[in-house]
Amino acid sequence: MDTNITIAVDAMGADAGPQVAVEGALAALKDSKFGSKITKIALVGRQAEIKSILGKISHDVNRLEVVDAQEVIHVEEVPTSAIKTKKNSSIVVGLNLVKQGRAAAFVSAGSTGAVLAGGTTIIGRIKGIKRPALGVLLPNSTGGHTFLTDAGANVDAKPEFLLQFAQMGSVYMESVLGVDNPRIGLVNVGAEREKGNSVAKAAYELLEASDLNFTGNVEARDIPGGAVDVAVCDGFVGNIILKYTEGYAKGMFATLKIELVSRFLSRFGALLSRGAFKRMRKRYDYTEVGGAPFIGLNGLVVKAHGSSNAKAIKNSIGQCVKFIEGGVVAKIQSMSNNNEED
């Protein structure tokens, strides 16, 4: 068990600017559940800006370090070249802290492409892992979560990548969320084994032959109900499910709001029910979950949503603590070694 938990946080990544990262980091250190487990947080970014925000908030200077990085990689930039040219960007500096062992994890709400490209080239893949994958915890209607992986790192995936996504997802759900023997489903257009495109069909065979708790194909309609603990797909399909979820929930809430305020009685009713709507929104609120871990690297990188607020950053940091405590990297390393020996 790692008793020194230092987490690096990209102060420049969020759309809303450094304020949310600084506030999120301070809230994480004080959090009643996981705050005491964090040795230190390193805020990475423009020192003067960060210090100016920090100057206005009381905090424990021994547990909060500012690591200077003058450059910022913007979402419009081509990820691979931005990583190469902006050596002094918050993303590159933050990833290097993990590479050098000075931090156990890096949280960024910045460019997804740059975080993924940088994670792979700077921190590097675990030996035997062909492609690291993004994982996202989707809230399901059982009150729990489904780990959707790959959620966007590999838009063209081979069947053997999908097998590894499933293996890493299984380790994640077991070690971080405490799910016993996680149920693995292959996202597909039908329940029957012969269904799907050529990649899905080949992945089915690999998953079936593995020692995972593979429960077969999972139809997209059964994901929100929590039919599986890990939903495996390529990054194209995963990213579409992830983003569609976001847009659909927004659309439904917007429609409901229009309908609720359209008549007096409904409006009055909505006022009385507002507690229920608040709880509902909380259940579907991504800021509660934190970010998306990029798994398969020799270290932890968590991609937080660009529109993250301080709470989302705080929860992303909390997720890192659980990931580190669960020893996920070591478990994937050992799993990958076993595969190599097969």
Add this chain to the structure above:
Amino acid sequence: MDTNITIAVDAMGADAGPQVAVEGALAALKDSKFGSKITKIALVGRQAEIKSILGKISHDVNRLEVVDAQEVIHVEEVPTSAIKTKKNSSIVVGLNLVKQGRAAAFVSAGSTGAVLAGGTTIIGRIKGIKRPALGVLLPNSTGGHTFLTDAGANVDAKPEFLLQFAQMGSVYMESVLGVDNPRIGLVNVGAEREKGNSVAKAAYELLEASDLNFTGNVEARDIPGGAVDVAVCDGFVGNIILKYTEGYAKGMFATLKIELVSRFLSRFGALLSRGAFKRMRKRYDYTEVGGAPFIGLNGLVVKAHGSSNAKAIKNSIGQCVKFIEGGVVAKIQSMSNNNEED
């Protein structure tokens, strides 16, 4: 304009049995908007069963024909072989009515695979159309609909298929829904043109070079908001979006219900707001839309949901009327001829 509109309806397809098809057909003939445009409906299936239901409901015998088909193709059967061996099934008989010109359209709530396989082999593709596609009208938060195509017919699609899906979708939205110069979006993981997997990247180029109103990539999060009129993707992605929508809406309504009844005040509020919830459900109710047209064939085939009720069947029939009035098949034929000449 076809002044004789005869529509064949699979009486055996719906999960709930022949009753819903019979009731749906009768409701369609009486519908105030499109009922008078229908010359005749042919109910295809086990004659004795259908006639026994019809015997209990008053109807105009001149406008309702029963076409006997003793066999039923079940969803568990392998579509291609079922189509070949069950020549006297309601699906094969119904599709033959279209092929022979005895009906302008066939509506079935039966096995999707059998309807698609049978549609292609019995009715046949429009000359020049490489792959017919399923289209689905997704309700969006503008109060309108987005045509998602392909929604499941071609799980492995080439870029040139996607171009044709877009062309057919454009004709559909213009002719059936009266959308002027429909906005076509390519479902992708990012807005930028270089985003996506290899098929999406190549399809982007083809769409851009076409004379369609191509608005670029559409991110899945923008589909529910109605960012485009036609959302183009392969059948694997489309089917996942379609089924995910179904499951997600169900999950959200279930969660909301739990939250609303969990406290007294919310419960009382929900009672007052129930009109709004009813209107909301109506907006997201697939039975309002009808079925999914299978476009690109020399005739119209509409796949209704397996769990269709009489209203869904009625609305699927109404959708056929609009499709026939819009002359969609002829327009796709002429479009396809123009492509050939290019």
